[in-house]
Amino acid sequence: MKILLVNDHGLTAGGAECIILSLRDELRRRGADATAQKSIRPQSP
Secondary structure (H helix, E strand, C coil), X not given: XXXXXXXXXXXXXXXXXXXXXXXXXXXXXCCCEEEEEECCCCCCC
């Protein structure tokens, strides 16, 4: 199974980022093809 986890921030600075990475690792351990990506937002002028 392929799973894509997307978050707004790519740094492991907060709870949501840590949960995404932990979830990715656990899904991989269980045999899934899991990838975590950050979304890219354009800088406001």
